Every structure is written in C-alpha cells, then in structure tokens.
Amino acid sequence: MKDIIDASLEYFELPEEDKRQYEAKSPSDPIKFGSGNVVTLAYQKINLWRDFVKSYVHPEFHCPDKPHKLRKNLMNISRENYSRTSVKTLDWKKDCIDEGLKLDSCFQLYAPNYYPPCPQPDQAIGLPAHTDHGLLTFLIHNGIAGLQIQHKGEWFNTNSPQNSILVNTADHLEIFSNGRYKSVRHRAVVNSEATRISVVMANGAAPDAIVKPAEPLVEQDGRAYYRPMKFIEYVETMLSNRLQGKSNLDCIKIQDA
Ligand SMILES: O=C(O)CCC(=O)C(=O)O
Numbered sequence: 240m241k242d243i244i245d246a247s248l249e250y251f252e253l254p255e256e257d258k259r260q261y262e263a264k265s266p267s268d269p270i271k272f273g274s275g276n277v278v279t280l281a282y283q284k285i286n287l288w289r290d291f292v293k294s295y296v297h298p299e300f301h302c303p304d305k306p307h308k309l310r311k312n313l314m315n316i317s318r319e320n321y322s323r324t325s326v327k328t329l330d331w332k333k334d335c336i337d338e339g340l341k342l343d344s345c346f347q348l349y350a351p352n353y354y355p356p357c358p359q360p361d362q363a364i365g366l367p368a369h370t371d372h373g374l375l376t377f378l379i380h381n382g383i384a385g386l387q388i389q390h391k392g393e394w395f396n397t398n399s400p401q402n403s404i405l406v407n408t409a410d411h412l413e414i415f416s417n418g419r420y421k422s423v424r425h426r427a428v429v430n431s432e433a434t435r436i437s438v439v440m441a442n443g444a445a446p447d448a449i450v451k452p453a454e455p456l457v458e459q460d461g462r463a464y465y466r467p468m469k470f471i472e473y474v475e476t477m478l479s480n481r482l483q484g485k486s487n488l489d490c491i492k493i494q495d496a
C-alpha cells in the first residue's frame with residue numbers, strides 16, 4: 240500500500256507539463272489528469288482544491304509514463320480481480336453475477352487524489368458530495384484525515400487507519416441489487432496543515448455490460464427500480480461532467496408511480 244501511495248505522490252510532484260499531457264480531451268481518454276477549479280453547484284460557487292489523475296487499468300491496462308515505478312505497482316494491483324471476489328461474497332447466485340456483470344473483463348480505474356494544504360479550508364472543498372460509479376470502491380490514504388460520509392443527511396468524518404482499505408458501496412451495486420445496497424454519498428474536505436493523498440480503486444462491471452437490477456431480485460420485488468445502462472456509458476457520463484453535479488443514479492432511478 241505504501242508503494243502505491245508513494246508512487247502516486249511522485250506523480251503529482253512531477254513538472255506541470257508531464258502531468259498536463261494527460262489533460263482530458265474526451266471522456267473516453269483512458270488517462271485523464273485534472274486540477275482544482277471553480278464549479279457551480281446548486282447556484283453556489285465552490286473552489287475545488289484537488290489534483291487528480293484517472294487511469295483505466297482493467298480490462299485494458301493504461302498508466303502514466305512517469306514515475307517509472309507506478310507501472311509495476313499498478314500492474315500488481317490490477318491483476319487481482321477484486322470485483323469478482325467482493326461481489327461473490329455478497330451471496331448471490333454465481334451465474335446471475337457472471338452473466339450480468341461479466342466480471343472476467345471487469346472495469347478497474349486507478350484514481351489517486353492530491354490535496355495540498357489549503358490556506359482557507361472553509362472556503363474550499365477537495366471533492367464535493369457525490370457517489371461513485373462501479374460496484375465497490377477501495378480507498379487508501381496517507382494518514383491525513385479528510386473523507387466524510389453522509390448518513391441520514393448528516394456528515395461524519397471517517398477515521399480509517401492508514402494501513403487499511405476503506406470499502407464504499409457504489410452506484411452499480413445499488414442498481415444490481417435493485418436498491419438493497421445503497422451507494423454511499425461522500426466528499427473530501429481539505430486542511431491548512433498537511434498534504435493529503437487518497438488512492439481510489441474503482442471496481443465495476445465489464446465496460447460493455449448492460450447493468451440493471453438482477454433478475455431474481457426483480458422477481459422478488461415485483462419490479463425494477465433502475466433503468467438499464469451500459470456500464471462504460473454511465474462512467475463516461477459522470478467523468479464528462481455533463482450532469483453538472485447532478486447524480487447519474489438519480490437520472491436512471493425509476494421514480495415511484
Ligand atoms: O479523497 C477522498 O477521500 C475521497 C475521494 C473520492 O471520493 C473519489 O475519488 O471518488
């Protein structure tokens with residue numbers, strides 16, 4: 240874990256031009272770098288205090304060229320088929336999972352975040368409230384707090400230890416489970432003292448899988464609560480900011496009649 244945090248930190252400390260070569264031109268670019276900006280959410284201007292890079296690592300492997308050690312570290316992680324292991328523990332029929340989500344070619348995204356000290360932390364945010372795409376998100380960090388999770392409308396600080404993996408349920412698990420597992424709403428706050436690094440690994444279905452509520456659960460519930468959508472289209476809609484802060488999950492949720 241320490242190796243991947245160190246390699247991610249080295250990436251963010253590269254000269255600007257090395258990072259900016261990955262500035263996204265299109266939502267389907269497999270590597271995308273971005274830097275903090277001002278966004279307008281619900282008519283409110285918010286300063287984002289974060290650099291990030293997102294790199295698709297499975298089923299196709301992509302990785303920034305520098306730092307050199309990043310490639311080896313990332314290959315080690317992406318070889319593990321985390322989605323398969325994690326979703327199988329959820330006690331659903333194997334066939335239903337394999338057919339529906341095609342986990343042998345599951346999508347994995349390496350997405351580290353870099354939050355330098357912020358002179359006015361109460362005037363900025365690292366990452367505004369959102370839910371993640373994918374089934375389960377794994378998150379590790381460098382020991383500096385910042386991740387908050389929303390529960391019943393209130394925000395709570397997380398205090399996952401430095402050498403642990405924090406697992407969040409994400410949108411496609413909510414969809415596939417027909418609403419049994421709710422996607423966790425979370426955000427990252429910043430501080431004025433220390434640089435925070437978080438490394439996120441998003442684990443999803445195969446890019447071309449059409450994710451929808453699992454058939455046995457729809458039968459049990461009498462109806463599907465979510466519309467079907469191709470996995471990669473969902474991801475790219477989110478990454479393109481086309482939704483302007485609105486949740487993609489809300490868009491495909493079928494409202495009660
Ligand atoms: O930095 C964090 O703790 C949260 C990062 C996050 O939620 C994300 O990258 O989706």
Ligand SMILES: [Fe+2]
Pocket residue numbers: 369370371425
């Ligand atoms: Fe997130």
